[in-house]
Each structure stands twice: as C-alpha cells, then as structure tokens.
Amino acid sequence: MTPGARIAAAIEIIDAIGAGMAAEKALQSWARGARFAGSKDRAAVRDHVFDVLRKWRSSAAMGGDATGRGRMIGALRLQGVDPAALFTGEGYAPATLGTAELKDAGTASPEDMRDLPEWLWPHFLSSLQDAAAPTAEALRHRAPVMLRVNRRRGCLEEAQTRLAAEGITAHPVEIARNALQVTEGERKIAHCSAYAEGLVELQDGSSQAAIERLEIAPGARVLDYCAGGGGKLLAMAGAVDGTWFAHDIAAERMKDLPARAARAGIEATVLETADLSAAAPFDMVLCDVPCTGSGTWRRTPEAKWRLTPARLTELTRIQSDILQKAADLVAPAGCLAYTTCSVLSQENQDVVAQFCSTDPAWSVAGMQHWPVSPTGDGFFLALLRRSAGNDQP
Structure with a gap:
C-alpha cells in the first residue's frame, strides 16, 4: 500500500x-x-x-x-x-x-488541545491540580513498550542479550528493578524466544513498580482477587516464593492464565467465587479493581471518549463493593492491597477513604501515585491493614 x-x-x-x-x-x-x-x-x-x-x-x-x-x-x-x-x-x-x-x-483551542471530554476536565483538575495539563498532554502520545524480566528464568542482562539477538533493543530503566524499555523491534516481541519461554512479559513500568512495593513474606498465601490475565500475579510470584491464587468475577478473563503461569515457571490455583471462603484466609489480597483506566489512555484512547459520568459513578460503586468483599478474606495481620490504573481521586483515595470510614478496623498503611511518564502509566496503590485490636477477619 x-x-x-x-x-x-x-x-x-x-x-x-x-x-x-x-x-x-x-x-x-x-x-x-x-x-x-x-x-x-x-x-x-x-x-x-x-x-x-x-x-x-x-x-x-x-x-x-x-x-x-x-x-x-x-x-x-x-x-x-x-x-x-x-x-x-x-x-x-x-x-x-x-x-x-x-x-x-x-484551528484548535486550548480546550481542544487537552483532548478530553469537557465534563472530565474538572475531575482532572481536582485530582491532579498542577499536573492536570501535563497529564492530559502525555495521554495524547504513544505509550512506552515495557517488559518485565522474570527472575525465575534469567537476569536483565540475559534478557537484553537474547532480545537483541532477535532484533529487539531494550534498556533498563529506573522505574522498576526488573523493567526494560523497548526502543526498537517492539512488534517482534510476541514471536521471540525470550517471550515464548517466559523470560520476559509485557508489563507497564508503573504496574511493575507498584508490585515491588508489596511486602510479601516467603511462603505467604496470596490471592489476586481481580486477576484478569494474571500479569500482576505473575509479577508477584516472580519475586518471591509463595502459594498463589487467582480469582476473577468473570472467569473467562483468566482463560490464558494457566498457560502464562506454566511458561513463567509458576504454579497458581484458579478459584471460582464460590470457593473463596473455603480457601481463605490469605496473607495478602490484591484488588486490582476495574476502573476508568484513565492512566492508560495512551494505550486505550477510545476509552476516554466512551466514558460517561454515570459510568464513573458505577465504577466507584463496584470498587467499594470489591474492597468490602475482599477484606473478609484477609488473614489476621494480613494486608489488603488496592490498585487502579486511574489518575482520578474518585477511584483512588476517595474509595479508600470511604472504605476505612465504613470499617474503622482498617487503616491506610501506605499510599503511592505514579504519574503518566515516559516509562509508566498513571497508577495508584494503597496498602491497608487492620488496626491494632481489630485483627479478626
């Protein structure tokens, strides 16, 4: 053509x-x-x-x-x-x-150049303040191609060498210990041997960084409550030995997880919703909840034009409901981790604050935001623990 x-x-x-x-x-x-x-x-x-x-x-x-x-x-x-x-x-x-x-x-006005639905701009301003305009601008451009090196299969240097042999140039970046940014040959990744053999996985840098912030003890029982394709579970399991469980309310989203886990050298048990209570308690429950994905709109730009105020409200309700259900599965002294790939406070600190106010037994042990950057999407993490004297699940 x-x-x-x-x-x-x-x-x-x-x-x-x-x-x-x-x-x-x-x-x-x-x-x-x-x-x-x-x-x-x-x-x-x-x-x-x-x-x-x-x-x-x-x-x-x-x-x-x-x-x-x-x-x-x-x-x-x-x-x-x-x-x-x-x-x-x-x-x-x-x-x-x-x-x-x-x-x-x-001609394009400053409002046109933000490339956001008009109703959404006030939410960006209230959530991001001085970072609102730079974030909107960053979302107008292509996202980086990021890989996570699976330490169970090899090291960064080995991954770079093997990728280079197949025409893929990748460099370590500071956002995460096992992160490589691909600068050439990204369309070859899906067919290269390093990917086929589980040495590397496609995973955004901010997502990798958030998983590195989780304090998971060796031998811990960990549940990925909204597992989807299992990328975050594989990242956790690649860093520490533990017992791994995956669940998603839409079980079909996990159809590729067993094959991905086997390729990565990891064993993971897939749980139906009806099986969760019997398998509990878990030392860590990760809730990577459904969200607007506003931090990832470089990759899924259609989503920002399809989003409506009603859908945003519905998502915050779903997020709150997931936190409440997942909290019952956490072991005494365990941790509940809440993550989104959103930059909106309504889906992040507001949901966490509402959860903690509804159930005062829980409090925030740590919270971090990652901005839309040259090596990562917008991402949010909150670590929640039961307060002293409230250690019963």
Missing part, C-alpha cells in the same frame, strides 16, 4: 468508529476485507487510527470537520505534515483537498 492508501484506509476505519463501532472491531473488519495489506501496512494503518483516537477532539478542530477525513487531515497537520502531499487521489489515496479544506487550515 502507498502512504496515501494507508491514509484512505484509516479514514474508513475512523468513520466506522465515529458511527459507534469499537476500534478493535473496526480494525479487524477492515483487515478481513484487505487481504492485500501486508503486516507493515496493517501496522501503519493502526498507528494512524490510534493517533486520531488519542487526539479525537484536536484532530477534528485542526481538520475543520468531525469526519474520518477531517480528523485525518487534522492529525497530519498536528504532526507538521502537509495533508495535500498525501491527499492526491492517486494510487488509492484520498481525493485531493477541496477549496474549503485548503483555505481553512483549521
């Missing part, structure tokens, strides 16, 4: 997303009908689409129109690229720019 043809494909997909189709479904639908597109073509089209999703509001403003064509014109202008060079009408490229498109170069 020519560069112009890739732009035309992206426009088609963006229009489907604008009409309500999920981004991944729109990409898959296009790919099924574009058998001629090679892997580099598909990757380039995807990059165009996600760049527009990150800049959904500003690209429409700069392109003068909220269509796929207008947003693609605006996205190119935001990149400093003259869209006329790609909108040529030749070789399946989009039609040449019209008189109005040439005359109106598009």
Whole structure:
C-alpha cells in the first residue's frame, strides 16, 4: 500500500468508529476485507487510527470537520505534515483537498488541545491540580513498550542479550528493578524466544513498580482477587516464593492464565467465587479493581471518549463493593492491597477513604501515585491493614 492508501484506509476505519463501532472491531473488519495489506501496512494503518483516537477532539478542530477525513487531515497537520502531499487521489489515496479544506487550515483551542471530554476536565483538575495539563498532554502520545524480566528464568542482562539477538533493543530503566524499555523491534516481541519461554512479559513500568512495593513474606498465601490475565500475579510470584491464587468475577478473563503461569515457571490455583471462603484466609489480597483506566489512555484512547459520568459513578460503586468483599478474606495481620490504573481521586483515595470510614478496623498503611511518564502509566496503590485490636477477619 502507498502512504496515501494507508491514509484512505484509516479514514474508513475512523468513520466506522465515529458511527459507534469499537476500534478493535473496526480494525479487524477492515483487515478481513484487505487481504492485500501486508503486516507493515496493517501496522501503519493502526498507528494512524490510534493517533486520531488519542487526539479525537484536536484532530477534528485542526481538520475543520468531525469526519474520518477531517480528523485525518487534522492529525497530519498536528504532526507538521502537509495533508495535500498525501491527499492526491492517486494510487488509492484520498481525493485531493477541496477549496474549503485548503483555505481553512483549521484551528484548535486550548480546550481542544487537552483532548478530553469537557465534563472530565474538572475531575482532572481536582485530582491532579498542577499536573492536570501535563497529564492530559502525555495521554495524547504513544505509550512506552515495557517488559518485565522474570527472575525465575534469567537476569536483565540475559534478557537484553537474547532480545537483541532477535532484533529487539531494550534498556533498563529506573522505574522498576526488573523493567526494560523497548526502543526498537517492539512488534517482534510476541514471536521471540525470550517471550515464548517466559523470560520476559509485557508489563507497564508503573504496574511493575507498584508490585515491588508489596511486602510479601516467603511462603505467604496470596490471592489476586481481580486477576484478569494474571500479569500482576505473575509479577508477584516472580519475586518471591509463595502459594498463589487467582480469582476473577468473570472467569473467562483468566482463560490464558494457566498457560502464562506454566511458561513463567509458576504454579497458581484458579478459584471460582464460590470457593473463596473455603480457601481463605490469605496473607495478602490484591484488588486490582476495574476502573476508568484513565492512566492508560495512551494505550486505550477510545476509552476516554466512551466514558460517561454515570459510568464513573458505577465504577466507584463496584470498587467499594470489591474492597468490602475482599477484606473478609484477609488473614489476621494480613494486608489488603488496592490498585487502579486511574489518575482520578474518585477511584483512588476517595474509595479508600470511604472504605476505612465504613470499617474503622482498617487503616491506610501506605499510599503511592505514579504519574503518566515516559516509562509508566498513571497508577495508584494503597496498602491497608487492620488496626491494632481489630485483627479478626
């Protein structure tokens, strides 16, 4: 495909997303009908689409129109690229720019350039204060590709060497002890031997850093209450010997966990909800709760435009409910860890404060935020323990 043809494909997909189709479904639908597109073509089209999703509001403003064509014109202008060079009408490229498109170069207001729904900006301000604008700006750009080295399989240096042998350049970064940032060859990771053999796992740097803050004693019984694919459980188990349990209210989310654990050299018991009480108590219960994912919107930009005030309220209710249920599973003197990949105080310290006020037996033993950064997503961790004299589960 020519560069112009890739732009035309992206426009088609963006229009489907604008009409309500999920981004991944729109990409898959296009790919099924574009058998001629090679892997580099598909990757380039995807990059165009996600760049527009990150800049959904500003690209429409700069392109003068909220269509796929207008947003693609605006996205190119935001990149400093003259869209006329790609909108040529030749070789399946989009039609040449019209008189109005040439005359109106598009302008974006400061509000447009935040690339957030208008209702959400006050929440950013109240949660992040002086960091609100830098965080919104960071979310307009691509996320880093981060790996976690599994110490059960090897060390950082070995992982770097093996990755390099397969065309993947990765460097240690300070955010976490076992973190590598990939700067070249990221699309080769899923098919490289270091990944296939469990030496490295894809995991964001802030998530790795949060797991490193957990104080897990050797031999501890640990439950990942909202395990999903099990990434955080594998990170915990890669650092210390213990007995590992995984649970998720939607059990199908854990379907890949047994294979991932086996690849990483870890044994993990998957528990249904009905089995939790019998398996309790646990020395550590990790609640990586469902959230807006606002700290990860570089990776999932569609989510910030789909979020509604009602959904935010619903999520905080779900988060509070999970904390209350998980607390009953913690052993005396055990720890309840609460994490989100959100930057919003409503999902973070507000939920924790409400939980502690509802059940005064619990108090905050530690709390930390990680900002959206060059090596990590926005992330939150609170460590909760029962107060002295309230040590019964």
